[in-house]
Amino acid sequence: MKIEDMISGKNDKEEIIIGDLKIPVSALKNFMKEGYEHLLPYKNEKTLSIWGKTCTGCFTEQEIREKA
16 A cells, blocks of 8 residues: 555544554654655554565554654
């Protein structure tokens, strides 16, 4: 899923639900500033795989919230 499409039209104070996780829009915007472009939820592990052209990572909900 493209991060840009998911947060389009949303403000920084909103949260979106991805899989079983509630993710702040502001955190996803910060990931985009760092070069991340796509994400894929892993429901069983309750994590998100997030990647771009030059970066990749797997983050828990807590780690993502720290980016907000």
